[in-house]
Amino acid sequence: MTAHIIDGKLFAENLRGRIAGHVERLKTEHGITPGLAVVIVGTDPASQVYVTNKAKQTAEVGMNSFKHELPGDVPEAELLALVHQLNADPAVHGILVQMPVPKHIDPNKVIEAIDPMKDVDSFTPANVGKVQIGLPGPVSCTPLGCLMLLRDHLGKLEGKNAVIIGRSNLVGKPMMQLLLRDNCTVTVAHSRTENLPEVVRQADIVVAAVGRPQMVKGDWLKAGAVVIDVGINRVPAPEKGEGKTRLVGDVDFASAAEVAGAITPVPGGVGPMTIACLLANTITTASLINGLVPPSDLTA
Numbered sequence: 001m002t003a004h005i006i007d008g009k010l011f012a013e014n015l016r017g018r019i020a021g022h023v024e025r026l027k028t029e030h031g032i033t034p035g036l037a038v039v040i041v042g043t044d045p046a047s048q049v050y051v052t053n054k055a056k057q058t059a060e061v062g063m064n065s066f067k068h069e070l071p072g073d074v075p076e077a078e079l080l081a082l083v084h085q086l087n088a089d090p091a092v093h094g095i096l097v098q099m100p101v102p103k104h105i106d107p108n109k110v111i112e113a114i115d116p117m118k119d120v121d122s123f124t125p126a127n128v129g130k131v132q133i134g135l136p137g138p139v140s141c142t143p144l145g146c147l148m149l150l151r152d153h154l155g156k157l158e159g160k161n162a163v164i165i166g167r168s169n170l171v172g173k174p175m176m177q178l179l180l181r182d183n184c185t186v187t188v189a190h191s192r193t194e195n196l197p198e199v200v201r202q203a204d205i206v207v208a209a210v211g212r213p214q215m216v217k218g219d220w221l222k223a224g225a226v227v228i229d230v231g232i233n234r235v236p237a238p239e240k241g242e243g244k245t246r247l248v249g250d251v252d253f254a255s256a257a258e259v260a261g262a263i264t265p266v267p268g269g270v271g272p273m274t275i276a277c278l279l280a281n282t283i284t285t286a287s288l289i290n291g292l293v294p295p296s297d298l299t300a
């Protein structure tokens with residue numbers, strides 16, 4: 001058997017098409033142009049690439065894109081002042097501070113400075129709580145993207161055994177809440193879980209979000225399982241030439257595709273969905289800020 005490959009890149013393209021429609025509607029019917037501000041501190045090349053992609057796609061769907069680049073040694077107070085300025089700016093409906101921030105800056109202070117109404121990452125305590133109790137608001141981008149792919153592939157998720165590998169605030173915990181809301185039976189496994197392969201073998205749905213390249217092997221999977229690979233790991237690729245690298249997920253794609261019913265590739269799976277969901281969240285926050293009901297096709 002060989003698994004169906006879930007095309008996240010294509011799904012994200014279609015999602016961005018729907019988002020462009022919502023932008024158009026907000027502009028013509030309500031006079032609102034949604035705006036997303038992205039803040040990057042320092043010059044990490046990978047972060048630069050992501051932020052450039054985010055800005056490009058933001059503009060492509062017709063939103064205003066505001067990019068703020070701060071030097072790597074910027075004082076924490078200066079970054080917090082910029083966040084406060086963006087909180088107060090009526091043209092800005094979403095604020096994203098690219099993580100990680102340099103070591104001299106406390107990421108929790110940065111997150112707490114962001115107005116929850118503009119928190120398109122859904123990192124603030126207020127939005128984490130809203131997701132937990134099912135109130136409308138932005139939903140963590142990567143988990144939202146995974147949920148959309150799962151619903152699209154499976155239809156209803158009700159009653160499925162879902163195993164999430166990884167318990168981060170970024171992915172594992174919000175993913176747990178979303179799958180629970182869709183009536184899955186959810187297990188959150190992590191680095192201290194005993195007999196992990198045996199736990200994973202019970203799963204109809206596996207979400208791998210641990211950050212360990214190619215850790216999940218085909219023989220860990222139940223036949224027909226749906227595998228969502230959140231990992232983005234850059235590893236050496238000597239076959240491509242001296243010093244070259246390639247991207248791999250947290251799942252060993254070759255062996256997993258022999259057993260799984262469906263699997264997301266890396267690249268081209270969850271990554272593009274994360275950015276599309278950032279734009280979706282900007283529509284959600286722009287709607288809520290203006291007292292409008294956010295579009296139901298863009299959220300959980």
Ligand SMILES: Nc1nc(=O)c2c([nH]1)NC[C@@H]1CN(c3ccc(C(=O)N[C@@H](CCC(=O)O)C(=O)O)cc3)C=[N+]21
Nearest residue numbers: 096097098099100121141232267268269271272274275
């Ligand atoms: N405040 C904040 N919010 C984030 O959402 C956030 C962040 N900080 N810091 C960094 C991580 C990482 N992240 C990715 C987004 C898209 C791809 C993506 O599109 N990946 C492509 C490949 C890109 C490549 O070739 O490098 C793919 O998987 O196909 C990857 C990673 C968002 N993050």
